[in-house]
Every structure is written in structure tokens, then in C-alpha cells.
Amino acid sequence: MNLPLSWLNDYMDIDVTPKEYSDKMTMSGSKVEGYESLGDSVTNVVTGKVLTCVDHPDSDHLKITTVDAGTGETLQIVCGAPNCKAGIIVPVALVGAVLPGGKIKKGKMRGVESCGMLCSHDELGITKEMLGYEPEYGILILPDDTPIGKDIRDLFGMNETVVEFEITSNRPDCFSIIGLARESAATFGKKFTIPEVKFTETDGSINDAISVEVLDKDKCKRYCARMVKNVKIGPSPSWMQQRLTACGVRPINNIVDITNYVLLEYGQPMHAFDLRDLADGKIIVRRADDGEVIKTLDGQDRKLTAEDLVIADGKRAVAVAGVMGGFNSEVKDDTTTVIFESATFDAASVRLTAQRIGLRTEASSRYEKGLDYNNTVPAVERACQLVEMLGCGENVGGMIDVMGNVTDMAALPFRPDKINAFLGTDIPTDDMIKIFDALGIKTDLENMTVTPPSFRPDLAGEADIAEEVARFYGYDKIPTTLLSGEATCGRKNDRQKMQDAVGESLNAQGMYEIYTYTFVSPSIFDKLSIPADSDLRNTVKITNPLGEDTSVMRTTTIASMMEILARNYNYRNPAAKLYEIGKVFIPTGDELPDEPYKITLGMYGNKCDFYDIKGIVQTLLADLKVEKVKYAAVTDNPTFHPGRCAKVTAGGKTLGVFGEVHPAVRRKYGIDTPVYAGELDFENVFANINTSIKFTELPKFPAVTRDIAVLVDKTVPVADIEEIIAQSSKNLESIKLFDVYEGDRIPEDKKSVAYSVVYRASDRSLTGEEVQKSFDKAVRSLEHRLGAQLR
Amino acid sequence: MKQKLEQIRAAAHEALAGELNLDALEQLRIKYLGKKGEITAVLKGMGKLTAEERPVIGALANEVRSQVEGMIETKKAEIAAKIEEVKLKAEVIDVTMPGRAQERGELHPLTKVMNNIKDTFIGMGFEIADGPEVELDYYNFEALNIPKNHPARDTQDTFYVSDNVVLRTQTSGMQVRVMEKQKPPIRIIAPGKVYRSDAVDATHSPVFHQIEGLVVDKGVTMADLKGTLEMFIHRLYGDETRVRFRPHHFPFTEPSAELDISCFKCGGKGCPMCKGEGWIEILGCGMVHPKVLANCGIDPEIYSGFAFGIGLERIAMGKYDINDLRLFFENDLRFLRQF
Structure with missing residues (x-):
């Protein structure tokens, strides 16, 4: 919402600088986005008449003029504009003038003295909107009746400072000059007055020409109409045009400009119908028929539903209520009688209609926030007053005013102590009442209630x-x-701690955390x-x-990871090790999906291989104290290499899957080097954390180490060998794989696997015999179960 | 014999005073102390001495032997030290060559800032809550005093899954979820992803992060809100940062405020960062609306509370001087390595 300060001054005296005004308004809740004083960048530019204009002897385009700029002397000015000629009135920048482009100095142009500059609209920062037309190329030629020596800023309303407000959706009343003036007055402790609105009415009555019927009293809260006859359509005066322009509204003609002026000033949308277009002299506010089509002002056909409210005449819809008028009933150049509509419609209804037909207008954006039904009469009367002021018509006697279903503002309990307790303040009741008075809130001290005005729903x-008290108290x-009351213990819960631990472990292993979007393309599955x-x-x-x-x-989450790996690959980062902790969304039978967290790993480069990502998974799980972890080959996960993919399990739950990404998959992401990735389920990992770590006595008795090397089929997973050895003795302390060999001196389908096995008892020294027995048992089991041969 | 021993002592002293290598030293040891050495020979000849002479000479012989032994040990240590010195000199390396570093990974900058914020609030007695990102319209809007057709829904362009299910546009729904489950006193923060249908540019992303805060207890005041958030800001940005609470409107808080801080770039003088205002908007906050409390079964006549919502990206961008929001989600290693 733009507020020209001169307009504000119509309602209150404002005697502070725009900066001070903006700061204080911001702090009382009307956020100022900025302000602009157009005239600051243009000084010493006045209107002047070109007396003579001759060609410059030494130039093919320059002209030498003499100009009367009301300074008492005739100025010689050299001008290059093609449209310069004697007799025109133009803006003259005097010597010393400041323009947006710089300062004007006395100078010589091709040897001829020039005391100033004749200006184009561009050079003064005057837009075609401010002019209301597209000026011809060259200097700005002003109307012949423009007085000479007048400051150009006055002519174009450039002395105006326009303050731009961000109005929150709960304050539709502040989408108006009057609303902002009321807030301003309360903020600065000034008096706020609405000047009396008066106009004369001609004989006759609107009721002779037209009737108004409101069929849906819920959607239409109030409908007021007034009539103006002998209308003379023409441009509105420049002061009105300047204010409209300053507020970002394009002037059209006097009647339309009046409705827009009232809209801005009172915050009440208005519409002007041409009486000729209202069939049967009727205005009917009704629901649209399902599928009813109306051509709106913008020339578009809009199809309506039975939920939409329209203004209709005896035959058809002439406006979409609260949104836009109809194409056929708008004010035209030859309009002679106008009906002003000033109505209040239901906020939700207007909002839905605007949404349905895809049309948001100045009017609808106000209606949908909820407007005051008590504002319709003052607004339409103000319009009539402006008609009289502008002399563009005669106000016909009487007003039609049809009420819909409205509710009065409820009185609210006023408990000053409660307010102070709530705010943590000690504000005297009298000060609160002063604030209420300024805002139009009625205080009833007998019943200790306050009743807000109807414009403050x-x-x-x-x-x-x-x-309200806090805002104006400050x-x-x-x-x-600081918080008092019962102390609470701030902490992270175990899952949050695990999240931190995952980060610590993976960071220590060289993994960088990433954040990705959780919505993806359905094409990721392919x-x-x-x-x-x-x-x-x-x-x-x-x-x-x-x-x-x-x-x-x-x-x-693998697709998100692949995308980020691919991006890094494209950015020519030679290697990347990344992880993400983020959600996936699994539909359930209920309305909401499950949202489990996943720990996603991904890496390429540095000649990494399967065992690098496995090492990361192992270390991560070890760091988190996840025990009894098992790994098994997965050959049928199509995202991964069929021979290089593993499932990790613990406590009977699958913790996740990881491995080399299938070359065909990574190629689809444009990566030409092996990629390793994995996805672990946060909750299943969490469920397997050993939270009760207990101390194990340090060994008191010596260990016995035996190496064991066996020949087995190549296809036998070493995990199977380990499991058999592990089961062979209760005194087994550790098994460590130290060699796997295939090749010379070994049958082609076999491999040699060598372990270092450590035996130790906690209560005695093991004898050689005992160890040998366990060792032999292991060998026998390996022979029996895996067909292994001892080497 | 006594003379002989004195001679040996003097000779050994002299011999060991000169420059020797380990081999020559060993030769000297054999010469004096070896099985056929001079001192050994003297000791062997003791039998020929009288009973009176024997203890005297014996004592002297032992004295000389231990002296020579001592001198040899000292010399040995000297030589070893010299050898070590030479060796060390030969081992000189260029210490300015690069170290063999293990590359450590890092947390994403958003996590780092998030952790910082969590720590501050945990210190003030807050717990951390988590909740769904695909959310019921009820929690995201309705229970927060934003009924269907409320104009405030316009300012949050919402992704819909169905009429009743949205991608949450704010973490504020967590207020309701927490209050439904937990009775006062409540002090929680709820960080997480939120979604708005904004096209991606330098300052907009359809996915971003918020941290919701909620305090509900008996006698919580707006002054508490101010004090708590002011402390948070001072912890995050330093005590010299100025804080201002500016009236604003949120449907689920009343009174509502936006919290601005003095611009971290210019300190409040006005610069392009703060669009010349000297202030930067950091978060929205307010006293929990009585209707919201009532919606959650908490009696607003007894309890009051405040809530706030912090935009994580905005805080991180300010802290690290990051000028483009997209960088957070591109995850270019050259970006990630900087934090």
C-alpha cells in the first residue's frame, strides 16, 4: 500500500521527516518498506516559454533559443531536440538545477553560450504514467495554458513523498489512507479527523430508476447504491490523477477515477454501472447459475458456478461480486447516468470465486480479507461529494441501502492486570484507555469491557x-x-545423539555431509x-x-545421492565421499506416510573399491556400538553390481544395503568411474546399538596364536570359514584374515585362505594340547562342512 | 705392583683421552680389562704378594679397574652420541614439505549452524522435537488458527498431497503436535525441512529449514519472549548485536513480532546487505494465540506461552556470508570443504 504523505495530511497533521515517520510506523506495526520523494532529485526546474528558436550556425541539429522562464530575464539556451520550436512551453532547468543525471552549469555549445537546459520527460524522471500519455521524442511540450515560472515538481506532484507499507493480512482497514491515518495518529499521539462529507442532491430519487434486491444475504452483507445523472465523462483533475498515480493506479476517466480514489481513501471497493446497461432497472445480488458465463471488464469470458455471487440486472449478470465488473455495463465515454455500487461481500466467498476464475483484483484482494459493512455508506457519499467537486455530474436524491446478515462486534473483557501479566509490563489503565480511544475501541469501565470498531474484526x-496495548506502548x-518457573532439563534424546555420532564417525572417515531435496522425479526409479x-x-x-x-x-535416497555425486563429477571434483541423513516417505494405509530417516553413503574416485565403502559401514557401526553385524552378498538388487553388493544385518534386522552402483545406473547419471553407495536405515541401526557397555577384565593369562591356512572353493565366502572357526572353541579370542591367495600352485577353482587365530582362557593358561584339540576340531569342521583342505 | 697399577691408570687415562672409534675403544677394553688384559694380569699375580700387601694392592687394583671401566663407558657414550649426531645430520628433511594429512569430512554448514542453535536452547532447558514433513492440513493450518480460505494461506504457497495433506509450509505445526502430547511446562525446539512452492533462485528454495520454538507454562510473559530470544541472538551473533522486536502478524500468535538484528555486515549503518535499513529480519515470534492453546487442550486462562520460528538458511547465509541459497543444496565439495 502506497501512502502519499500529502493525502495523509488531509486527515492528520504530520510534522516529522519521512524517515522518522517510517521508523515510528514500523515500530507500531505498520511496516514501512521504503519511501520515495520524487522531487528530491529535481530542483530549479521551472516552466518556460520558448520565445525564439533559430538553427545553430555551426551545427546541423542544435538550435539556439531564447526562453522566458519567469526569472525576469530572457535566457539563451542551446537545445538539440528535434521538436524544439518557438511558442511552446517546456520544462527549463536553470543554471544550478539538479537533475537525476547531474547538475546544470552555464556553458558554451559550439561557441554559443547556453544558460540552462530544455528538458525531456526522461531527464526529469517523469514517467509516461505520470503524464498519462506517451510524449513525443524530444523535449517535453506542456499544454499552452501552463503558467510560466512554475516549479515543475508542483506541476507533476513531484513534491510528494510516497511511503510504501507492507500491510499484514489481518488489517484490511490499513489498505486505505484513512486506516493508515488512524494508525499514524495513534502512533504520534495526534488528532485524527475525517472532514465532513457534504453534497447536494437533485430532485428525484434513485428509487424511481432502479431497485436493488439481495437474494443471498450471507454472501452479501450490505449493498448501497447511489445515482449520478448528467454525467460528463472526461479526464479527472491533475491532483486526483497525481494521487492515483502515486498509489500505482492508472487514471482512466473522472467517474472511474472517483471510484478508485474512494477505494484508496476509504478502502472500500466501488463500482460504477452505466444505468443504460442495467436491464429492467434492476440490480439483483444472487448466486450465479452453474456454468453461467460473464464477460468481465478485461474482455475475458468467465465461467461461474453456483457458489459464485454475481450482480445481475433483470436479464443477466453484470458483475462478479467483489471481483470485477462486467464488460457490457462499464462506464463509457457517452455514459450519462451512473449507479455507484458500494457493497460488502463475504470474504471467503470472494476469495474462492477469485481463485476459481483465476482473477485477483484490487477489489477482491481487499474483500477477501474482510471489509467493514459500516464503511459502505461513507464511501459512496464521499464518491458523491467528489462528483460534485469535479463537476462531472449531478447526485440524484436518495440512497438504496440493503442490509445482509451481519454480526455486531462483541464486547471483550478488559482486565488491565491480566494484560500486564501477559505482557510482563506495568502499564497504567489510563494509558491503555488512551490507546483504545485513538484506535476507535470503546471502553466500558462499568462492565470492564472493550468493544472494537466494526473495521477491526x-x-x-x-x-x-x-x-494493541503493546504496539502503542512500544x-x-x-x-x-529470562524464563522463570519450573526448571526443565534441556537435552538431546538418544536418536538425536545417534545422529550426532553418525556425523562424527563419517566425518572422521572423510565423508562430507550433504542436504538434498526430498521430492524427486518419478523417473528416478527407471x-x-x-x-x-x-x-x-x-x-x-x-x-x-x-x-x-x-x-x-x-x-x-540413493537417487538424491547419485545426483549430487554426478554434479560433483561434472564439476570435475576428482573424488567425493558424501553422506546424508534424511527422510524417505513411504505411503501407508493412513493419510500420512511413514517418514523413516536413512543414512545414505556415496563415493567415487581415489581408486576406491567395495572394501572402502564396507570399511566405512563397519567403522560407522562399530563407532555406534552396533554389535554382531553380519554381511551377506546381494545379487539381485538391480541398482547395484550383481557381484559387489552386500546386505548388512544385525539382531535379525536389515540395517541396509551397499555396494558398487551398477555401471549401467551410474552411466545414466553420466559418471564414467565406479561409484559406491549405500543406504542404511536409521531406526534399525538405532535399535541395535548396545547401550550398556560393560567392562571386560583385562587378560591375566597368556594367549596362544595359531595360523591356519585352508584351500577352499573360490565361491566359499570367508564369512562361512570364520563362522566355523568361531564355533570350534569357547576359548577363541579372535580370528584375523591375513591372506587370500589364488593362482600358481593352487587348483584353478580354489583359493587359499589364511587366518591368525588367537586362543585364550580367562581363568588359566591354555595347554598346547588343549589348543591343538580346538585347532584340529576347527580343521575337521572346515573339511567336513566346506570341503576345505588344510595347507 | 703398586707402581705398575699407577702406570696402567695413567696410560689408560691418556689412551682414552684421545679421538677413538668404537673398534679402538674395544681394543683398549681388551688391553686393560680383557681376560688377558693388564689389570686382569695384575689381579692374577696377587697370589705372590704378602698377606699385608694383598689387601692394599687388591683395593688399589679394584679401584683402577672400576676407574678404567668407568672411563671406557663414558667414552662409549660419547662416541655413540657423536655417531647419533652425524646420523641425525644426515637425516635432515624439508619440514616445509606438505604433511600426509587424512582428509576429514565435515558437517554441512546448515548442520553446523543448527547444532549451534540447538546447543544454545538446550542450555536454556529446551528439548528437541521431530515431526512429519508430510503433514495434515489440520496441524499445518487449521489448528494454528488458519482456517481454510484464510488469506494468510496465500502468503505460503502450499504443496498439496491431497485436500487434507500438505507438505508442511512451516514447522509451527509442531507446536500443536507437542502440546497435544505433552503438558506444561513445555520448552522445545523443533527443527526440520519445510516446503513452499517457490521457484528456485538465489534467495528462494522450495525446500528449506526452520527451527520452531515453543515455551508454555504458567505465567510466561512477552518479556520472557524478548529476554529468551535476545539471549539466543547474543549467543549466536555476539553480545554487541542489537535486537529489535517489531510488531507483526501471524495467525497463531498474539501479540506477534518480527525480530530484527543490527546488520552483521555494517553494524546498523545501512548497507546493501540490509537494504540500507541497518536491520536484518531474523525470525518471527509471538505469544501463543489462546485459540491455539485451547485447540490443544491447554487452558489459556491458566497457561501462556511463546513461540518462534527461525529460518535456518537465512541465519547460515548471514553467518558465513553466503550469497546464494542454492549452494546449500548443490553440495559442491568445493563449497562443503569451506566450513
């Missing part, structure tokens, strides 16, 4: 009243205290070669996504 409870004056019948393809879908690429919630 946002004031619906005590907390709202407390806010948020900055409220003390700052990219990851996930089968058509996979559950992963069952996603939570966004009905209004920004694009296909971000239209479903991810069910796997």
Missing part, C-alpha cells in the same frame, strides 16, 4: 487487545526477562533400474508440484 479476544519498552513392480515406486505424490522433476516424495 481482527480484535476478537483479550490477546488481540493486549497486542514493544521496545517491554522489559526483557534411472536406478528399480523393477516396475517394486514397492519403492509407490510414492506420495504432490498434486501441484513445481515441475515433474520434483513431483513425488522420495522412497529411496
Whole structure:
């Protein structure tokens, strides 16, 4: 909302600088986005008449003029504009003038003295909107009747300072000059007055020409109409045009400008119908018929539903209520009789209609926030007053005023102690009442209640009243205290601690954390070669996504990781080790999906291989104290290399899957080097954390180490060998793989696997015999179960 | 014999005073102390002495032997030290060559800032709550005093999953979820991802992060809100940072405020960073609306509270001088390594 300060001055005296005004208004809750004083950058530019104009002897385009700029002397000015000629009135920048482009000095142009400059609109920062037309190329030629020696800023309203406010959605009343003036007066402790609105009415009555019927009294809260006859359509005066322009509204003609002027000033949308276009002299406020079509002012056909409210005449809809007028009933150049509409419609209804037909207008954006039904009469009367002021018509006697269903503002309890306790302040009751008075809130000290004015429907409870007190008392004056009351123990829970521990472990292992979007393209499933019948393809879908690429919630995090790895690869980062802790979204039978967290790993480069990512998983799980972890080959996960993918389990739960990404998959992401990735389920990992670490006595008795090397089929996983050895003795302390050999001196389908096995008992020294027995048992089991041969 | 021993002592002293290597030293040891050495020979000849002479000479012989032994040990240590010195000299390396560092990974800058914020609030007795990102319209809007058709819904362009389910546009729904489950006193923060249908540019992202805060107890005042958040800001940005609470509107708090801090770039003088205002908007906050309390079964006549919502990216951008929001989600290693 733009507020020209001169307009504000019509309602209150403002005697501070724009900066001071803006700062204080911001702190009382009307946030100022900025202010602009157009005239600051233009000084010493006046209107002047070109007396003579001759060609410059030494130039093919310059002209030498003499100009009367009301300074008492005739100025010689050299001008290069093609449209310069004797007799025109133009803006003259005098010597010493400041323009947006710089300062004007006395100078010589091709040897001829020039005392100033004749200006184009551009050079003065005057826009075609301010002019209301597109000026011809060259200097700005002003109307012949423009007085000479007049400051150009006055002519174009450039002395105006316009303050731009950000109005919050709860304050539709502040989308008006009067609303802002009321806030300003309360902020500065000034008097706020609305000048009396008076005009004369001609004989006759609006009721002779037209009737108004409101069929839906819920959607239409009030409908007022007034009539103006003998209308003379023409441009509105420059002062009105300047104010409209300053507020970003384009002047059209006097009648339309009046409705817009009242809209800005009172915050009440108005519409002007041409009486000729209202069939049967009727205005009927009714629901649209399902499928009823209306051509709106902008020339578009709009199809309506039975939920939409229209203004209709005896035959058809002439306006979409609260949104836009109809194309056929608008004011035209030859309009002679006008009906002003000033009405209040239901906020939600207007909002939905605007949404349905895809049309948001000045009017609808105000209606949908909820307007004051008591504002319709003052607004339409102000319009009539302006008609009289502008002399563009005669106000016909009488007003039609049809009430819909409205509710009066409720009185709210006023408990000053409660307000102070709530705010942590000690504000005297009298000060609170002063604030209420300034805001039009009525105080009833007998019943200790306050009743907000009808233009403040946002004031619906005590907390709202407390806010009004706080705003004008000053948020900055409220003390700052720390929380008292019962102490609470701040802490992270175990899951949050695990999240930190995952970061610590992975960071220590050289992994960088990433953040990715949780919505993805449905094409990721094909990219990851996930089968058509996979559950992963069952996603939570966004009905209004920004694009296909971000239209479903991810069910796997691998795609996000692949995307980031690919990006780093494209940026020529030679190697990357990354992880993410983030959610996937798994649809359930309920309205909301499950949102489990996943720990996602991904890496390429530095000649890393499967055992690097496995080492990371192992270290991570060890750091988290996840015990009894098992790894098994996965050959049928199409996202991964069929021979280089593992499932990690613990406590009967799958913790996750990791391995080399299938070359076909990574190629789809444009990566030409092996990529390793994995996805661990946060909750399953969490469930297997050993939270009760207990001390184990340090060994008192010596250990016996025996090496064992066996020949087994190449396909035998070493995990199987380890498990058999582990079961062979209760005194087994550790098994460490130290060699795997294939090749010379070994049959082609075999491999040699060598372990260092450590035996130790906690209560005695083991004898050689005992160890040998265990060792032999291990060998026998290996022979028996795996067909192993001792080497 | 006594004379002989004195001679040996003098000769050994002289011999060991000169420059020797380890081999020559060993030769000297054999010469004096070896099985056939001179001192050994003297000791062997003791039998020929009288009973009176024997203890005297014996004592002297032992004295000379231990002296010579001592001298040899000292010399040995000297030589070893010299050898070590030479060796060390030969081992000189260029210490300015690069170290063999293990590359450590790092937390994402958003996590770092988030941790910082969590620590501050944990210190003030807050716990951390987590909740769904795909959320019921009820929690995201309705229970927060934003009914359907409320104009405030316009300012938050919402992604819908169905009529009743949205991608949460704010973490504020966590206020309701927490209050439904937990009775006062409540002090929580709830960080997490939020979604708005904004096209991606340097300052907008359809996914970003907020940290919701909620305090509910008997007698919580707006002054407490100011004090708590002022302390938070001072912990995050330093005590010299000025804080201002500016009236604002949120449907679920009343009174509501936006918290501005003096611009961290110019200190409040006005610069492009703060658009010349000297202030930077950091978070929204307010006293929990009585209707919201009542919606959660908490009696607003007995309890009051405050809530706030912090935009994590904005804080991180300010802290690290990051000029483009997209960098957080691009995850270029050259970016990630800087924090």
C-alpha cells in the first residue's frame, strides 16, 4: 500500500521527516518498506516559454533559443531536440538545477553560450504514467495554458513523498489512507479527523430508476447504491490523477477515477454501472447459475458456478461480486447516468470465486480479507461529494441501502492486570484507555469491557487487545526477562545423539555431509533400474508440484545421492565421499506416510573399491556400538553390481544395503568411474546399538596364536570359514584374515585362505594340547562342512 | 705392583683421552680389562704378594679397574652420541614439505549452524522435537488458527498431497503436535525441512529449514519472549548485536513480532546487505494465540506461552556470508570443504 504523505495530511497533521515517520510506523506495526520523494532529485526546474528558436550556425541539429522562464530575464539556451520550436512551453532547468543525471552549469555549445537546459520527460524522471500519455521524442511540450515560472515538481506532484507499507493480512482497514491515518495518529499521539462529507442532491430519487434486491444475504452483507445523472465523462483533475498515480493506479476517466480514489481513501471497493446497461432497472445480488458465463471488464469470458455471487440486472449478470465488473455495463465515454455500487461481500466467498476464475483484483484482494459493512455508506457519499467537486455530474436524491446478515462486534473483557501479566509490563489503565480511544475501541469501565470498531474484526479476544496495548506502548519498552518457573532439563534424546555420532564417525572417515531435496522425479526409479513392480515406486505424490522433476516424495535416497555425486563429477571434483541423513516417505494405509530417516553413503574416485565403502559401514557401526553385524552378498538388487553388493544385518534386522552402483545406473547419471553407495536405515541401526557397555577384565593369562591356512572353493565366502572357526572353541579370542591367495600352485577353482587365530582362557593358561584339540576340531569342521583342505 | 697399577691408570687415562672409534675403544677394553688384559694380569699375580700387601694392592687394583671401566663407558657414550649426531645430520628433511594429512569430512554448514542453535536452547532447558514433513492440513493450518480460505494461506504457497495433506509450509505445526502430547511446562525446539512452492533462485528454495520454538507454562510473559530470544541472538551473533522486536502478524500468535538484528555486515549503518535499513529480519515470534492453546487442550486462562520460528538458511547465509541459497543444496565439495 502506497501512502502519499500529502493525502495523509488531509486527515492528520504530520510534522516529522519521512524517515522518522517510517521508523515510528514500523515500530507500531505498520511496516514501512521504503519511501520515495520524487522531487528530491529535481530542483530549479521551472516552466518556460520558448520565445525564439533559430538553427545553430555551426551545427546541423542544435538550435539556439531564447526562453522566458519567469526569472525576469530572457535566457539563451542551446537545445538539440528535434521538436524544439518557438511558442511552446517546456520544462527549463536553470543554471544550478539538479537533475537525476547531474547538475546544470552555464556553458558554451559550439561557441554559443547556453544558460540552462530544455528538458525531456526522461531527464526529469517523469514517467509516461505520470503524464498519462506517451510524449513525443524530444523535449517535453506542456499544454499552452501552463503558467510560466512554475516549479515543475508542483506541476507533476513531484513534491510528494510516497511511503510504501507492507500491510499484514489481518488489517484490511490499513489498505486505505484513512486506516493508515488512524494508525499514524495513534502512533504520534495526534488528532485524527475525517472532514465532513457534504453534497447536494437533485430532485428525484434513485428509487424511481432502479431497485436493488439481495437474494443471498450471507454472501452479501450490505449493498448501497447511489445515482449520478448528467454525467460528463472526461479526464479527472491533475491532483486526483497525481494521487492515483502515486498509489500505482492508472487514471482512466473522472467517474472511474472517483471510484478508485474512494477505494484508496476509504478502502472500500466501488463500482460504477452505466444505468443504460442495467436491464429492467434492476440490480439483483444472487448466486450465479452453474456454468453461467460473464464477460468481465478485461474482455475475458468467465465461467461461474453456483457458489459464485454475481450482480445481475433483470436479464443477466453484470458483475462478479467483489471481483470485477462486467464488460457490457462499464462506464463509457457517452455514459450519462451512473449507479455507484458500494457493497460488502463475504470474504471467503470472494476469495474462492477469485481463485476459481483465476482473477485477483484490487477489489477482491481487499474483500477477501474482510471489509467493514459500516464503511459502505461513507464511501459512496464521499464518491458523491467528489462528483460534485469535479463537476462531472449531478447526485440524484436518495440512497438504496440493503442490509445482509451481519454480526455486531462483541464486547471483550478488559482486565488491565491480566494484560500486564501477559505482557510482563506495568502499564497504567489510563494509558491503555488512551490507546483504545485513538484506535476507535470503546471502553466500558462499568462492565470492564472493550468493544472494537466494526473495521477491526481482527480484535476478537483479550490477546488481540493486549497486542494493541503493546504496539502503542512500544514493544521496545517491554522489559526483557529470562524464563522463570519450573526448571526443565534441556537435552538431546538418544536418536538425536545417534545422529550426532553418525556425523562424527563419517566425518572422521572423510565423508562430507550433504542436504538434498526430498521430492524427486518419478523417473528416478527407471534411472536406478528399480523393477516396475517394486514397492519403492509407490510414492506420495504432490498434486501441484513445481515441475515433474520434483513431483513425488522420495522412497529411496540413493537417487538424491547419485545426483549430487554426478554434479560433483561434472564439476570435475576428482573424488567425493558424501553422506546424508534424511527422510524417505513411504505411503501407508493412513493419510500420512511413514517418514523413516536413512543414512545414505556415496563415493567415487581415489581408486576406491567395495572394501572402502564396507570399511566405512563397519567403522560407522562399530563407532555406534552396533554389535554382531553380519554381511551377506546381494545379487539381485538391480541398482547395484550383481557381484559387489552386500546386505548388512544385525539382531535379525536389515540395517541396509551397499555396494558398487551398477555401471549401467551410474552411466545414466553420466559418471564414467565406479561409484559406491549405500543406504542404511536409521531406526534399525538405532535399535541395535548396545547401550550398556560393560567392562571386560583385562587378560591375566597368556594367549596362544595359531595360523591356519585352508584351500577352499573360490565361491566359499570367508564369512562361512570364520563362522566355523568361531564355533570350534569357547576359548577363541579372535580370528584375523591375513591372506587370500589364488593362482600358481593352487587348483584353478580354489583359493587359499589364511587366518591368525588367537586362543585364550580367562581363568588359566591354555595347554598346547588343549589348543591343538580346538585347532584340529576347527580343521575337521572346515573339511567336513566346506570341503576345505588344510595347507 | 703398586707402581705398575699407577702406570696402567695413567696410560689408560691418556689412551682414552684421545679421538677413538668404537673398534679402538674395544681394543683398549681388551688391553686393560680383557681376560688377558693388564689389570686382569695384575689381579692374577696377587697370589705372590704378602698377606699385608694383598689387601692394599687388591683395593688399589679394584679401584683402577672400576676407574678404567668407568672411563671406557663414558667414552662409549660419547662416541655413540657423536655417531647419533652425524646420523641425525644426515637425516635432515624439508619440514616445509606438505604433511600426509587424512582428509576429514565435515558437517554441512546448515548442520553446523543448527547444532549451534540447538546447543544454545538446550542450555536454556529446551528439548528437541521431530515431526512429519508430510503433514495434515489440520496441524499445518487449521489448528494454528488458519482456517481454510484464510488469506494468510496465500502468503505460503502450499504443496498439496491431497485436500487434507500438505507438505508442511512451516514447522509451527509442531507446536500443536507437542502440546497435544505433552503438558506444561513445555520448552522445545523443533527443527526440520519445510516446503513452499517457490521457484528456485538465489534467495528462494522450495525446500528449506526452520527451527520452531515453543515455551508454555504458567505465567510466561512477552518479556520472557524478548529476554529468551535476545539471549539466543547474543549467543549466536555476539553480545554487541542489537535486537529489535517489531510488531507483526501471524495467525497463531498474539501479540506477534518480527525480530530484527543490527546488520552483521555494517553494524546498523545501512548497507546493501540490509537494504540500507541497518536491520536484518531474523525470525518471527509471538505469544501463543489462546485459540491455539485451547485447540490443544491447554487452558489459556491458566497457561501462556511463546513461540518462534527461525529460518535456518537465512541465519547460515548471514553467518558465513553466503550469497546464494542454492549452494546449500548443490553440495559442491568445493563449497562443503569451506566450513
